Amino acid sequence: EPEVTQTPSHQVTQMGQEVILRCVPISNHLYFYWYRQILGQKVEFLVSFYNNEISEKSEIFDDQFSVERPDGSNFTLKIRSTKLEDSAMYFCASSDGAVWVGDEQFFGPGTRLTVL
Amino acid sequence: DAKTTQPNSMESNEEEPVHLPCNHSTISGTDYIHWYRQLPSQGPEYVIHGLTSNVNNRMASLAIAEDRKSSTLILHRATLRDAAVYYCILLGESEEKLTFGTGTRLTIIP
Numbered sequence: 230e231p232e233v234t235q236t237p238s239h240q241v242t243q244m245g246q247e248v249i250l251r252c253v254p255i256s257n258h259l260y261f262y263w264y265r266q267i268l269g270q271k272v273e274f275l276v277s278f279y280n281n282e283i284s285e286k287s288e289i290f291d292d293q294f295s296v297e298r299p300d301g302s303n304f305t306l307k308i309r310s311t312k313l314e315d316s317a318m319y320f321c322a323s324s325d326g327a328v329w330v331g332d333e334q335f336f337g338p339g340t341r342l343t344v345l
Numbered sequence: 346d347a348k349t350t351q352p353n354s355m356e357s358n359e360e361e362p363v364h365l366p367c368n369h370s371t372i373s374g375t376d377y378i379h380w381y382r383q384l385p386s387q388g389p390e391y392v393i394h395g396l397t398s399n400v401n402n403r404m405a406s407l408a409i410a411e412d413r414k415s416s417t418l419i420l421h422r423a424t425l426r427d428a429a430v431y432y433c434i435l436l437g438e439s440e441e442k443l444t445f446g447t448g449t450r451l452t453i454i455p
Contacts, residue, residue: 233388260441272389272445285442320388329377329436334443336388 231255233337235321241343242311250306250340252321261304262322262334263296265289272320278304311344318342348372349433354450357423365418365449367433372413375438380407380418381445382429389432389445392418428453 234253242248254261263275276286278296295307304323308315318339326332350368357363369378380392393400393407395416400407406419420427432448 262442264443271447272383272443274442274444277441279441287442322388327439327441328379328443329438329440331377331394333391333394334381334389336390339388 231335233321233323233335235319235337235340237340238338239341239343241345244313244344245310248308248311248342250308250319250321250342252304252306252337253302254304254321254323255325255335256302258323258325258335260284260324260326260328260334261296261298262324263306264320264322264336265317266320266339267314267317275306275319308342311342313344316342316344348435348444349446351431351433351446351449353447354452356452356454357420358454359425360422363420363423363427363451365420365431365433365451366415367417368415369433369435370414372435373437376435378407378409378413378416379434379436379443380405380431381434381443382431383448384426384429389443392431423451423453425453425455427451 236251261278266272274287276290277284293309297305318341320339321337322334324332324334379394381389383389393405395407408417430448430450
């Protein structure tokens with residue numbers, strides 16, 4: 230069964246450093262997403278990406294964040310200068326079509342980011 | 346402003362049916378009702394969705410009240426693997442992002 234994969238599973242970084250979280254969505258999916266979950270808190274939407282551009286982003290997704298689909302298979306989330314409060318589990322998701330009418334979002338296993 | 350309301354936690358015995366309620370009294374006519382769950386240390390996964398009619402799939406059933414102000418996710422025969430946080434999410438027209446609440450933490454008792 231196709232699945233979304235994410236690397237690395239755990240990333241430790243120093244405050245102020247740049248990190249890139251990588252995701253391989255399910256092939257032939259068209260919609261891509263990043264969510265995060267701070268330990269013990271809700272899953273929060275960060276950004277959605279469709280047709281090679283951001284379609285929606287949350288207030289969390291400020292200028293320190295960027296997304297890219299560099300080669301048609303990978304989908305990356307970059308945090309330019311990490312802060313302590315960026316420590317969280319980051320989930321990538323993809324879907325074949327419009328979610329609101331029923332296409333499901335498939336989530337990856339997540340990357341745990343720890344900022345020291 | 347919470348669009349859905351769910352109990353914080355529920356318990357059920359293994360191999361018995363589980364009914365997980367969700368209230369969405371402000372639902373609009375074009376809102377779809379989606380359910381996702383998050384197993385421990387995993388990403389969320391889709392369970393089921395519906396609009397007006399009751400729905401069944403291999404994982405669960407979704408019973409939607411006639412006025413659509415509430416719905417119930419039914420696991421017909423709970424197993425230990427069904428222990429998870431279950432989220433009831435409304436998606437409006439053209440809405441793409443999933444807005445997760447705190448969900449219901451389901452504990453299965455062996």
